[in-house]
Amino acid sequence: MNYRLLKQEIIEYSREIGIDKIGFASAAPFTELKDRLLRQQELGYQSGFEEKDINKRVDPSLIFDEPRSIIAIALAYPSKMKETVKGRKGERRGIFCRASWGEDYHTILRDRLGKLEAFIAAKVPDARFRSMVDTGELSDRAVAERAGIGWSGKNSSIITPEFGSYVYLGEMITNLPFEPDHPIENRCGTCTKCLDACPTGALVQGGQLNSKRCIAFLTQTKDFMPVEFREKLGNRLYGCDTCQTVCPENKGMNFHLHEEMEPEPETVKPLLEPLLQMGNKEFKQRFGYMSGSWRGKKPIQRNAIIALAHFKEEEALPSLIDVLHNDVRPVLRGTAAWAIAKIGGEKARQALVLAISEEKDMEVKEEIERGISSMK
Template sequence: MRVHIASLQRELIAYAKSIGVDKIGFTTAAPFMELKNRLRRQQELNYQSGFEESDVELRTEPTLLLDRAESIISIALAYPSRMENAPLGKKGARRGVFCRASWGVDYHVAVRERLQKIEAWLQERVPTVAIRSMVDTGELVDRAVAERAGIGWSAKNCSVITPEFGSYVYLGELITNIPFVPDTPIEDECGDCRLCIDVCPTGALIEGGQLDSKRCIAFLTQTKTMLPDEFRTKIGNRLYGCDTCQTVCPKNKGKLNWIHEEFTPDPELAKPLLQPFLHMSNKEFKTTFGHVSGSWRGKKPIQRNAILALAHFREEAAVPELIELLHKDTRPVIRGTAAWAIGKIGTPEAEEVLLLARSKENDEEVLAEIDKGLQFLR
């Protein structure tokens, strides 16, 4: 490959900045040996979410993903930590919240666009180049690549923290056969701080850098089954994701990151009214929320979470629609969650409604939720 690597690398860094990449770093395609041990330990402890690639070798051996791989290019795009004109919920008009990573356009789309432009740029200059790019859903662990490429350090909250933008960054990477000069990793600056571990609502952060994904609210809000009892009062009004371990981090203080227009949230979508989710059709959901990353699992998890949020607020105005869901919805998870919420809110008609539903219900899981609702009333 006859190309001046240092010159190409300098030009690539400048090009990346020109297309809206906030940070770019380089590392080798060597195996991620320490990560390999951590991932195996995660599997032994059953801490993985199930959304990630299960093959540890593929997650830690870049040469298995691209033949003759020499380097990995890591990129980061900053996203905002605060919105302007955030609407306030009130009695009769309660609101839920999508995490910051679901504000604005789906980050998978935004990061992938930059990666594709970088691919095309490299192919134009080095016709023999081999490239494989990925963002979030690829085999490699984005955070591990970013850490080794000097983008930031891997923090106790399992995010990558950059000095410039805090942990509010989206990550993506390209594996290539061009032997770029690797960057030096950044020193860990978490020190003795353990705020993120101490305030995690479900105790999902076991220790610095180790996460029990199945207890993480960000994961739980994406599940489609009945939410386990112990987490129902902990998700509050979160519809998708959780930002607690980021918002308490001292390294994120003052990092507003109002940089990319495409990530500017529509306040009515980032903090939407809860009750419309109770009667929203799939088509309406896709039309309204289809462009945000929080929509990827469809309407059902968001609708279930909206029901739990209304129960969290004990929102009596929602009870008529919850009763309708309990009697008419075809999905056991929605009927069961509605029954639980009706009992939790506890309006005068709740007992009669739940007893009637119990006399007609055939699903064992829903019957169990009706009984839990009745227990609240007794």
Template structure:
């Protein structure tokens, strides 16, 4: 079969199965990315969630020796929630980032790529492929940029002409030698809105034409997924975020007016995407899985979400949460949860909150928790 004809057929089929953008790239080494990753490693900007070595992440043929091309796909997701619930003083709410509003995108993109794979193999029986969605070694963004899906902006997201940066990405390595598509020209220009708006200064502008760089260690999206104590420097920046951060996308001019509700899988359940905070403190593992298990934001389990909910309650200085916080201080077996509850009580700072910390200190033996309790008492004095 002619490669050009096959490429056109794949593009047509991609539309039929709900792929919003598709592009084709060479499987050549990602030389520039390799240098950026080495620099990232030297500066300790990595999150630790990255998979594979720098060589595996930049040399496609290490992953599929026969690889000649990479097919990149993008699916758009909503930026606005219909019927979003509003928090009240008695029932404050947290928020999941937009990329986690609906069904876990890994599953949805995997499904689309598997359908594409079957389609290709019916036409080219000896085709060899390898599918990846976010958790693979390759950089989804680098592949999408090379395939002409969009360009890498200063917010380190792929920005598409049609859907802004509100797209999920996935790719397929193949031995079929497709003619590559042309990359899209970067059009961030002199705009620095995302860099200036980042709450923790995680975005770094190196002044070049190839987008920005991110210090994952300072990125709220990364920090909300960690399981240990949240570094104190960042607790005041988290606000009511439970998972992820959308600030750099929200301020981007390329996202102005962008809101696509194309895929029913990505439509949020408002009560899951913007849940009440206090019930999260008492939720069981089973209840957590039932309510949030289908979302990408649940992948680290309930502990980070509960810790972030505690920080959010401290952000609101929510006095109605004191009884729940006292209960956690007395009974929760996890030091991170007890310690963060003590910090939150200190942020609330009422007499009852201070008394609860002092009483719990008499029985506490964990050094980190005791440190957080002292910190809580200091915060209460400042109030």
């Protein structure tokens, strides 16, 4: 088998099926990554969404029998909407991050990887594969960096010369010995714009992220959001784009190459108040196809409540008071109490005073008490 020729055929086919960039890497263990992951674990910087076994994250041979190489792919997603909607007083809107626009990227990349697998298998019947997108054991960024897709930026994202960091990543381990490509030289230089702009200081230093402080992580949690981060949230419902939007390498990067990635403005910038009473069925119908819905409606609704406080949206007080008195979920009642206090006014104070006499949950009571105290 002429693997050099096959590699070229794979590259050409990848373009035909809508893969924007492809690279090849060795399947050797990611030894340097292991040290960084261990350090992250020691510092408590991991999100908890990762594969727990660090050895599996850095050694392809532990998850695939006799790996010979890894194929990495990248697909570019848009950074701007072709048409948008604007919020205003009485009709405030939240925002989903760009990586959640359009169809769930896991579905899109798995489709492309599946087509690649079928193409290679038709050429080499005894070929074996293990494809992953985001939720696999390996680090997508480490594979992409080794395969020459891009360099690992100070914002902890892969930055490509062609598309900036607005790319989805996936990879395929195989038993075929493809010649590896070369990594790209890091171009971040002395720039620290992403570190300086991070709302919560989650970027500890270039390339090191404290996930527990990252807004993208915080928007996906289901419990009470720590008070210190609530006012940093703004109107974000899912994810955070700040470290990407300030990056000079992303200036002018806006690619509309895949129809399934196009955002529906009313969905990615939804009205906040209607979210508070949305049922599971309606939530799934409206948002279920997006990656930003994977944690369900509760985090989105909690974040919507915080966003209404961010806007000091007095028109939303009746809806927030309804959540405070009637929602069965303590996290939403308590967050509503915080938001009501932030919006302020006599109506808000009276609602909190009434609620504290009715509330049984201690965490919610504490939120109400703090809210009342902050209004004195």
